[in-house]
Amino acid sequence: MPFEKGESGNLAGRPRGARNRATLLMQNLLADDAEAIGRKAIEMAIAGDLAAIRLCMDRLAPVRKDEPVAFELPPIEKPADIVAATASIVAAVAAGELTPSQAAEVSKVIDVHVRALESKGFDERLTKLENQRRQNELRR
Numbered sequence: 001m002p003f004e005k006g007e008s009g010n011l012a013g014r015p016r017g018a019r020n021r022a023t024l025l026m027q028n029l030l031a032d033d034a035e036a037i038g039r040k041a042i043e044m045a046i047a048g049d050l051a052a053i054r055l056c057m058d059r060l061a062p063v064r065k066d067e068p069v070a071f072e073l074p075p076i077e078k079p080a081d082i083v084a085a086t087a088s089i090v091a092a093v094a095a096g097e098l099t100p101s102q103a104a105e106v107s108k109v110i111d112v113h114v115r116a117l118e119s120k121g122f123d124e125r126l127t128k129l130e131n132q133r134r135q136n137e138l139r140r
Contacts, residue, residue, distance in 0.1 A: 069106060071097050078121075079114050086110070 019027075030037070044052035071092045074084045089106055092098040098106070 066105075069098060069102050073106075073110075076110065076113055076117070079118055082110060082114050 041052050041055055045056045071088070073088055074081065076082060076085050086107065089098065089103045089110075093100060093103045
């Protein structure tokens with residue numbers, strides 16, 4: 001008997017978010033000594049242990065994956081405005097204000113925005129046509 005998508009075959013199964021006994025046991029063991037373990041890792045890092053240094057740095061100052069990008073973009077109010085926006089992105093890359101990967105990410109955001117504008121425009125035109133059709137039918 002097939003099950004519906006998203007429906008479990010075992011209704012008495014493990015609830016979402018439940019953890020197994022081994023995980024709970026390890027969390028309880030570490031919770032008691034977490035402060036001592038942290039202090040020891042810091043002591044080892046201070047003593048020059050590279051693995052401990054890496055561990056401490058990863059926790060204290062994780063690598064930033066995304067940075068805010070500050071540069072001027074012209075307003076994008078209609079799909080035709082994308083030409084000016086992409087020109088400013090190209091100019092920012094050429095001037096060294098943006099890296100090529102940052103430019104690619106900003107371009108993706110612009111693309112999504114333009115698709116949203118196109119969708120909005122299509123919806124407005126469709127609504128207008130439907131209203132005109134209703135008015136014409138009422139006149140008959």
